[in-house]
Amino acid sequence: MALILTRGGFALPGTSLNFKTGTWRVQKPYHRHLSAPCHAVCPAGEDAQAYIAKVDEGHFQQAWETLVAVNPLPAVTGRVCHHPCESACNRGQFDEPLAIHKIERLLGDQAIEQGWAYPVEKPRKSALRVAVVGAGPAGLSAAYHLVRRGYNVTLFDQLPEPGGILRTALPAYRLPRLVLDAEVGRLLAVGIDFRPHHRLGRDVSLDELKADYSAVFLGPGDQKSREWSIDGVVQRDLHVGLDLLKEWVAMGSVPQCKSVAIVGGGNTAIDLSRILKRAGVGEVHVVTHQALPGPDIPKEEAMSAIRREIDQALEEGVVIHTHRGIRRLILRGEKVVGVELVHMKKMEKGGKKQTIAFEGTETVLHVDQVIPAVGQEVDPFGMETLLHQKNAFEVDHWGRIAGQDGIFVGGDARTGSSGTVSGAIGDGRRAAEAIDAFLREDKAPEENEAPTLAFERLNLNYYEHAPRQREVVLPVDKRLGCEEIEGGLSISQVSLEARRCFSCGNCFACDNCWTLCPDQAVLKTKELASDGSHYVFDYDYCKGCGLCANECPCGFIAVEEEI
Amino acid sequence: MTADTAPSIPDLRNSQLRFRAMESGHRACLGCGQALAARLVTESAGPDVMIANATGCLEIFTTPWPESAWRIPWMHSLFENTGAIASGMEAALKAQGKSTKVIAQGGDGGTFDIGFQALSGMLERGHNVLYVCYDNEAYMNTGIQRSSSTPHAAMTTTSPPGKERMGKRHLKKDIISIIAAHHIPYAATASVAYPSDLRKKVRRALAIEGPTFLQIHAPCPLGWGHEGDQSIAVARLAVQTGLFPIIELERGRLAGAMPLRDIKPVTDYLKAQQRFRHLFQDDPRAREELEHLQALADHNIEVYGLRGEAPDKLDSEGADTVQRGGVRWA
Numbered sequence: 079m080a081l082i083l084t085r086g087g088f089a090l091p092g093t094s095l096n097f098k099t100g101t102w103r104v105q106k107p108y109h110r111h112l113s114a115p116c117h118a119v120c121p122a123g124e125d126a127q128a129y130i131a132k133v134d135e136g137h138f139q140q141a142w143e144t145l146v147a148v149n150p151l152p153a154v155t156g157r158v159c160h161h162p163c164e165s166a167c168n169r170g171q172f173d174e175p176l177a178i179h180k181i182e183r184l185l186g187d188q189a190i191e192q193g194w195a196y197p198v199e200k201p202r203k204s205a206l207r208v209a210v211v212g213a214g215p216a217g218l219s220a221a222y223h224l225v226r227r228g229y230n231v232t233l234f235d236q237l238p239e240p241g242g243i244l245r246t247a248l249p250a251y252r253l254p255r256l257v258l259d260a261e262v263g264r265l266l267a268v269g270i271d272f273r274p275h276h277r278l279g280r281d282v283s284l285d286e287l288k289a290d291y292s293a294v295f296l297g298p299g300d301q302k303s304r305e306w307s308i309d310g311v312v313q314r315d316l317h318v319g320l321d322l323l324k325e326w327v328a329m330g331s332v333p334q335c336k337s338v339a340i341v342g343g344g345n346t347a348i349d350l351s352r353i354l355k356r357a358g359v360g361e362v363h364v365v366t367h368q369a370l371p372g373p374d375i376p377k378e379e380a381m382s383a384i385r386r387e388i389d390q391a392l393e394e395g396v397v398i399h400t401h402r403g404i405r406r407l408i409l410r411g412e413k414v415v416g417v418e419l420v421h422m423k424k425m426e427k428g429g430k431k432q433t434i435a436f437e438g439t440e441t442v443l444h445v446d447q448v449i450p451a452v453g454q455e456v457d458p459f460g461m462e463t464l465l466h467q468k469n470a471f472e473v474d475h476w477g478r479i480a481g482q483d484g485i486f487v488g489g490d491a492r493t494g495s496s497g498t499v500s501g502a503i504g505d506g507r508r509a510a511e512a513i514d515a516f517l518r519e520d521k522a523p524e525e526n527e528a529p530t531l532a533f534e535r536l537n538l539n540y541y542e543h544a545p546r547q548r549e550v551v552l553p554v555d556k557r558l559g560c561e562e563i564e565g566g567l568s569i570s571q572v573s574l575e576a577r578r579c580f581s582c583g584n585c586f587a588c589d590n591c592w593t594l595c596p597d598q599a600v601l602k603t604k605e606l607a608s609d610g611s612h613y614v615f616d617y618d619y620c621k622g623c624g625l626c627a628n629e630c631p632c633g634f635i636a637v638e639e640e641i
Numbered sequence: 642m643t644a645d646t647a648p649s650i651p652d653l654r655n656s657q658l659r660f661r662a663m664e665s666g667h668r669a670c671l672g673c674g675q676a677l678a679a680r681l682v683t684e685s686a687g688p689d690v691m692i693a694n695a696t697g698c699l700e701i702f703t704t705p706w707p708e709s710a711w712r713i714p715w716m717h718s719l720f721e722n723t724g725a726i727a728s729g730m731e732a733a734l735k736a737q738g739k740s741t742k743v744i745a746q747g748g749d750g751g752t753f754d755i756g757f758q759a760l761s762g763m764l765e766r767g768h769n770v771l772y773v774c775y776d777n778e779a780y781m782n783t784g785i786q787r788s789s790s791t792p793h794a795a796m797t798t799t800s801p802p803g804k805e806r807m808g809k810r811h812l813k814k815d816i817i818s819i820i821a822a823h824h825i826p827y828a829a830t831a832s833v834a835y836p837s838d839l840r841k842k843v844r845r846a847l848a849i850e851g852p853t854f855l856q857i858h859a860p861c862p863l864g865w866g867h868e869g870d871q872s873i874a875v876a877r878l879a880v881q882t883g884l885f886p887i888i889e890l891e892r893g894r895l896a897g898a899m900p901l902r903d904i905k906p907v908t909d910y911l912k913a914q915q916r917f918r919h920l921f922q923d924d925p926r927a928r929e930e931l932e933h934l935q936a937l938a939d940h941n942i943e944v945y946g947l948r949g950e951a952p953d954k955l956d957s958e959g960a961d962t963v964q965r966g967g968v969r970w971a
C-alpha cells in the first residue's frame with residue numbers, strides 16, 4: 079500500500095492493518111433490503127418507500143418515474159385510493175403515518191404540470207399485438223404495462239371516452255375532470271391505440287380478437303346492477319343507485335324528492351347520498367347492515383365505502399343507519415311512502431355467516447324514495463363463453479382463466495377483486511407481466527417480494543417526532559358544486575413529509591454504521607446512494623460485533639452466523 | 642457503480658472523507674466502547690495533534706508490538722504520569738514555536754486514581770492540553786478491578802457481591818467536579834451514544850487555549866457484562882436514566898446540560914448488564930440498592946436540572962437524530 083504520511087505525523091501509517099481482525103469473526107453483518115409495510119400492502123404494488131426516498135433527496139421527477147413504473151395513474155389514485163399504505167405505515171405506531179397519498183398526488187400533479195414524459199418507448203411496428211377491452215383503471219394499466227414491455231396495444235371501450243367508473247361515476251368534487259383528462263390523456267399518448275365506441279359482442283367479437291391479436295386482456299368492470307327487492311316487492315318508479323349517480327355525473331340531474339333512503343354501504347351509496355344532499359334533498363338516509371369502518375371492525379363487517387368519504391358525508395348532514403336492514407317497503411299504491419327498519423347483523427348461525435334480523439327492533443322511516451345501491455356484477459354480453467353462467471371471472475393471481483390460453487382478466491370483473499382503483503391497476507400490471515411471459519413462452523412469472531420489515535426492527539432512537547402535514551379541506555358550507563373538497567400539499571410540505579419517512583428496511587445513507595463501527599470496518603463510497611451501495615463492509619477487519627446492525631435505524635443490516 | 646469500476650477496499654479506505662487517526666486491526670474486544678470513543682475523539686481532533694497515552698486497554702490494544710493503529714504521533718507514558726508527560730510535550734512544542742495540539746488520554750483507573758496527581762498538576766500549571774478520560778468504570782485491562790469510578794453496587798472482581806456487600810460499597814467519584822474545581826476553562830462529559838455531541842465537545846475543547854478535560858462514558862462489554870452489539874444501547878440508557886449526566890463546565894460553573902426528554906427508570910439501564918445482576922435477586926438488600934441507585938439518578942437530575950421542559954432538538958431524544966445523507970448537527 080502507498081505510504082501516506084499525515085500532517086505532523088512521522089509514524090508508518092496504520093501498521094495494525096497488517097493484522098486481519100476479521101479472522102476473529104463468528105457472525106457477519108450484511109445488507110438486506112426488506113419491504114416497507116407501505117409497499118407490502120399497496121394493491122397497485124407501489125413502493126412508496128422507494129419514491130419517498132427520491133422526494134427526500136429532492137429528485138421529484140425520478141420519484142415520479144419510480145412511481146409510474148408501477149402505477150401510471152398517481153394523480154388519480156392520490157385522490158381516490160383508500161390508501162391502505164397509510165394504515166400500515168410504521169410511523170403510525172410512532173406518531174402519525176406519512177401522508178403517502180398526498181405525496182403520490184403531488185408527484186402526479188407535478189408530472190402533468192411539468193409535462194414529464196412517461197419513461198416508456200413507443201413499441202416497434204413489428205412487435206406483437208395485444209387487445210385490451212375496457213378503458214377503466216384495469217384496462218388502462220394493462221395497456222400501459224404492455225406498451226412498456228414493447229407490445230402494440232389496441233384498447234377498446236364501448237364509451238366515447240376512457241376512464242371507466244372514474245369518468246362515469248366518480249363525482250368531480252373528489253376527482254376533478256381536468257386531472258382525469260390530463261393523466262389518462264398523457265397515458266394513452268405513450269402509444270396506445272384507443273378505439274372508443276367499440277363494444278365487445280356488438281362491434282367486435284371475442285373470436286375476432288383472438289384471431290387478430292396474440293393475447294387479450296379483459297377489464298370490463300361490473301356493468302350490471304344486482305337484482306333488488308324486499309321479499310319480491312319493488313316500487314314502480316325504481317331507480318338504481320349507480321345509474322342515478324352516472325346520470326348526475328353526465329348531466330347534473332337527479333330525481334326530485336324531499337326525503338330518501340339509500341340502501342347499501344359502499345362508495346356508490348355514499349357518493350349518491352352526498353350529491354342528493356347537494357341537490358337539495360332535505361333528508362338523506364343511508365341504510366346498511368354493516369358497521370362504520372374502523373381499526374377494530376373486521377373488514378367483512380364494515381361498510382366498504384372509504385372512511386374519509388363516510389366522514390365527509392356525515393359532516394354534510396347525511397344520516398347513516400348502521401346495522402339496519404329494511405324489513406318492509408311501505409307503499410301507497412305502487413309508490414313508496416316509507417320503510418320499516420330493523421336491527422340486523424351478520425353473524426355465525428348454523429355454521430355459516432348470515433345476516434340476522436332481530437325481532438322487536440322495528441322502526442318506521444318516512445321517505446318518498448328508496449334507492450338500492452347494493453352492488454354490481456359483470457354483464458356477460460359478448461363474453462358468455464368465458465363466464466359459465468357466473469357473475470364474475472374465475473382467474474388466478476395473474477389473471478389467467480383455466481383452459482383459456484391467451485385470455486387474461488382483471489379489475490372489478492374478476493372474483494375476489496378488491497373493488498378498488500388501486501386493485502384494478504395492480505391486476506392490470508400483473509396481467510401484463512403474465513401476458514409477456516406467455517408470449518415469450520416463458521414460465522409463469524414469479525412474485526419475489528422481500529419480507530416486510532416489522533416495526534420492532536426499527537431503532538426509534540434515531541428518529542424525531544414531527545407532525546404530519548395537513549391539507550386544506552373545503553368547509554362544509556362551501557361544498558355545493560364540483561369544486562374539489564380535499565386540497566393537496568405544497569411542494570415544501572411534501573418535502574417535510576418525505577423527511578418523516580423511516581425508510582423501513584432500506585438504507586437511507588444516515589451514516590450511523592460508518593459513524594459507530596469501533597473497528598473502522600464500515601467504509602463509504604464517494605457517490606451518495608440511498609440503496610445501501612454507499613457503504614461497504616471491510617470483512618478483513620470486521621470482528622462481527624453486530625453493533626451496526628443494532629444501531630441501523632431502518633433494519634437494513636442483519637447478522638448471520640458464519641461458521 | 643459497476644463491479645469493475647468500484648475501487649478496491651484498500652483504495653476506498655484511503656479515500657474516506659474523514660481523518661482516520663486510529664486504524665483497523667487494533668485488538669479491542671467486539672463492540673468496545675473505548676475503541677469507538679477514541680476513534681471519534683481523534684478523528685474530530687484532526688491530524689495536527691500529538692498524543693500521550695496512559696497504560697490501559699486503549700494503549701495495549703492499539704499498539705501490539707511491532708504494530709500501531711495510530712496515524713498520529715503517539716507516545717505511551719506510564720500508568721501514573723500521563724499528565725506530566727503531556728505537560729512536557731506541550732512545553733517542548735511551545736519552545737519550538739509549533740501550534741500542534743497535545744491530547745492526553747487514559748482510562749478511569751489512570752485518571753481517577755493512579756494518574757490523578759500528575760493530571761491535577763497539569764491543570765494547575767495551566768498547560769494547553771486536552772485530557773480525555775475514557776470512563777469504562779473499572780481497571781479493565783488487568784481483569785475488571787474496581788476503580789474509584791466504578792458505580793456504587795456494581796460487581797467487579799474486587800467488589801464481588803456476597804454476604805457482606807452488594808457489589809461496590811463506595812460511590813462513583815465525582816471527578817468532573819474535582820476537575821472543574823481547578824478553575825480550568827472547559828470541562829465536559831460525553832457519551833459514545835451521542836457522537837455529534839462528543840465531536841462538538843472535542844472541537845470546542847481543542848479551540849480553547851489552556852487545559853481542558855473530557856470524560857467520555859464508554860461501555861466495556863466484557864467488564865459490564867453485555868453483548869458487544871449493545872454498547873450504544875447501554876450507554877444511551879446511562880444518559881436517559883440520569884446516571885451519567887451530559888454536562889459542560891466553564892471555569893468551574895455549570896454552562897450546559899443535555900436535557901432528558903423521556904426519563905427512564907434506572908432498572909432499564911441496570912438490567913441490561915451482568916455487573917448489576919445481583920440487584921435483581923429476591924433480597925431486601927438488593928431492593929435497597931436499586932432504590933439507592935434510583936436516588937443517585939434523581940439527585941443528578943435535580944442538581945444539574947436535567948429534566949427538559951419541552952422536547953428539544955438537542956435533548957436526550959433529539960441529539961442523536963439522523964437524516965438521509967448523513968447530515969448530523971456536528
Ligand SMILES: Cc1cc2nc3c(=O)[nH]c(=O)nc-3n(C[C@H](O)[C@H](O)[C@H](O)COP(=O)(O)OP(=O)(O)OC[C@H]3O[C@@H](n4cnc5c(N)ncnc54)[C@H](O)[C@@H]3O)c2cc1C
Pocket residue numbers: 158159160211212213214215216217234235236237240241242243244247248276277278279297298299300301320323345346349384459460488489490491496497498499500502
Ligand atoms: C360510485 C363509485 C365510487 C367509487 N369510489 C372509489 C374510490 O373512491 N376509490 C376506489 O379505489 N375505488 C372506488 N370505486 C371502485 C372503482 O371505481 C372500481 O373498482 C374500478 O373502477 C374498477 O376498474 P375496472 O377497470 O375493473 O372497471 P371499470 O372502471 O368499471 O371500467 C370498465 C370499462 O370497461 C368498459 N366495458 C365494459 N364492458 C365492455 C364491453 N363489452 N365492450 C367494451 N367496453 C366495455 C366500460 O365502458 C368501462 O369503461 C368506486 C366505484 C363506484 C361505483
Ligand SMILES: Cc1ncc(C[n+]2csc(CCOP(=O)(O)OP(=O)(O)O)c2C)c(N)n1
Pocket residue numbers: 675696697698699720721747748749750751752777779780781782783788
Ligand atoms: C504503576 C502501574 N500499576 C499497575 C499497572 C498494571 N495495569 C496496566 S493497565 C491497568 C488497568 C488500567 O485501567 P484503566 O486505567 O481504568 O483503563 P482500562 O484498561 O479500563 O481502559 C493496570 C492496573 C501498570 N501498568 N502500572
Ligand code: SF4
Pocket residue numbers: 114115116117126127130166167168169176178578579580581582
Ligand atoms: S415510514 Fe416510510 S417506509 Fe415506513 S411504512 Fe411509512 S411511508 Fe413506508
Ligand code: SF4
Pocket residue numbers: 584585586587588589590591592610613629630631632633634635
Ligand atoms: S445505519 Fe444508516 S447508513 Fe448504515 S445501513 Fe443503516 S440506514 Fe444505511
